[in-house]
Amino acid sequence: MGLLSASNSITRYTVTGQLKKPVLETVAVGLKKNVISEIDDHESEKAVGWTSFEKPYQPDFSGSTYAYGTYLVFALRIDKKTIPSKVVKKHFMIESAQRLADSGRQYLSRNEKQTIKDLVIDRLNIKVPATPNVYDIIWNYEDSVLWFFSNLKAANEELETLFIKSFDLNLIRVIPYTAAHLDSGLTDTEKDLLLKLSPTNFAE
């Protein structure tokens, strides 16, 4: 779901740490370093990387194209190949039968079976195109706030991992505790009280 879509999901983050100045150059380096790589015609099963908001299938981070006012707008792209298990099974059986015929043996060892399976999956991955999923990001670097347009756990985890790798900054997810501890202006005493809170019973 893109940020311009009619309906969206948002996960909020607080960014901790400071970007090195000049900010736009630092961000450009981080984005280019981990730009999505194409895995079609390649044996890789999955690729995760940054892409452009406006051109998610032709990423271009030249000339601050990702800066909109004080906001940085780009996207996380996760490309994944899915091969039906029955297709893997078919090619595995064919390859196994061929190996047995070539060697004149009746059985394959567990290791040989695993090697054949890996080989079959690699061959199929070269033929299968990856399905891309694009998740938009808005990063207000002045306020250290980032909005990620997905609530999917796996996509959020990929974002958190790639973000620290690219920018050397941590993303802290806004959840009830972090929103209270970091963003609610609590005093140290109130933060101590927060740690001791237990659920309220509203029942009669």
Place this chain on the structure above:
Amino acid sequence: MLDVAVAYNRFKFLGDEFLTWLWFVIEQDPSVLRNADPDLTSFEIGNRIVLEKKHKKAFERITIKGEDAGLEEAKVALKNGALVAELNLVYRSAQQKWQFTLKGESLNLSSLKTPKTAPPESPDEVEGSVLEKIFLYDKILQFLEKLYKTFIKLRTSNRWQSHEISLIKKWLSAKP
């Protein structure tokens, strides 16, 4: 600060209590809402409420859907020890409407519909459209952040135990 993964489970009850309190202030103390947004026209429960009740190892989940979501039924569940886990909300400010679902345990927003904006018709219009949409997201997120701050200040004060809990219980017990 606690590790986020640990804090998620330890303090998810705070998000559920926030939603329960939000419903209470919507019905009983709208001045709290106006303090968070002076332009506020209205803030109402939308078309979906999810309640969860945990008792020892038992877990019960109740979903109430529809434009006239059965609020009384939901209140009965609250009186019986459930908390609001998800709440669909409709926010109107300066004659514009936002609708979304807020999840207690994560404070994530889903099905967020902002006021309609014109789609960009040329590459030159993209930046303007994005900035307009950012403004609309920011408006609702800031409103929610202010409400959460108000809740957390109250929740960590003596007033929560001495005053607010009894007001919420009274509200739940009141006949419609």
